[in-house]
Amino acid sequence: xxxxxxxxxSRRTGVNIETIRYFEKVGLIAAPPRTDGGHRSYDESHxxxxxxxxxxxELGFAPDEVRAILRLGGPGAAxxxxxxxxATHHLERVRAKIADLEELQNLIANAVEHxxxxxxxxxxxxxxxxxxxRNQTDDTAIALDGEAPIT
Numbered sequence: 001x002x003x004x005x006x007x008x009x010s011r012r013t014g015v016n017i018e019t020i021r022y023f024e025k026v027g028l029i030a031a032p033p034r035t036d037g038g039h040r041s042y043d044e045s046h047x048x049x050x051x052x053x054x055x056x057x058e059l060g061f062a063p064d065e066v067r068a069i070l071r072l073g074g075p076g077a078a079x080x081x082x083x084x085x086x087a088t089h090h091l092e093r094v095r096a097k098i099a100d101l102e103e104l105q106n107l108i109a110n111a112v113e114h115x116x117x118x119x120x121x122x123x124x125x126x127x128x129x130x131x132x133x134r135n136q137t138d139d140t141a142i143a144l145d146g147e148a149p150i151t
Contacts, residue, residue, distance in 0.1 A: 002043070002044075003035075003041040003042065003043060004041070004042040004043065004046070004047070005039060005040070005041075005042070006020055006021075006039075006040050006042065008042075009042045009046060009047065009050065012047055013047055013050040013051050013054060014054060015050050015053075015054055020050065023050070023053065024040075027067075028049075028053060028063075028066070028067060028070065029046055029049050029050060029053075030045070030046070030049075032046060048074075048075055048076075049070070049074060049075070052070075052074065052075045053066055053070075056069070059090075060090065060093075060094060061086075061090055062090075065086050065089075065090060068086055069083055069086060107128065108125075108128070110124075110128075111124045111125045111127070111128040112124075112125065
């Protein structure tokens with residue numbers, strides 16, 4: 001089996017080097033053996049697992065869900081019934097997010113539709129943003145352009 005340096009593994013999987021090291025540190029991927037020079041020596045099993053993790057994260061699975069699937073045996077070994085349960089919970093969260101986004105879309109579209117677009121201080125968009133019933137919960141925070149979240 002051909003061994004891969006961390007840079008080669010990164011190129012083959014599309015996962016950056018620091019992330020690979022992090023995944024190793026937190027136990028998402030097995031620690032590879034080291035060469036005589038102390039360098040990590042990865043193999044095809046690492047390629048498969050990293051591609052799996054990347055794909056799962058792109059689909060929005062939370063790190064804990066990915067970890068749970070990997071604990072079940074990972075790609076090719078986990079039992080479908082157990083993975084299905086994890087995916088079902090994830091699907092429920094995705095559907096809830098879609099419903100929330102549709103509500104936001106309707107709210108913003110309504111404000112834009114009622115906005116006169118004229119040079120006047122009366123603005124439906126500003127009114128929507130100031131509406132008291134739109135108050136945030138304590139755990140909601142919004143970050144603007146990389147700044148600290150507004151709470």
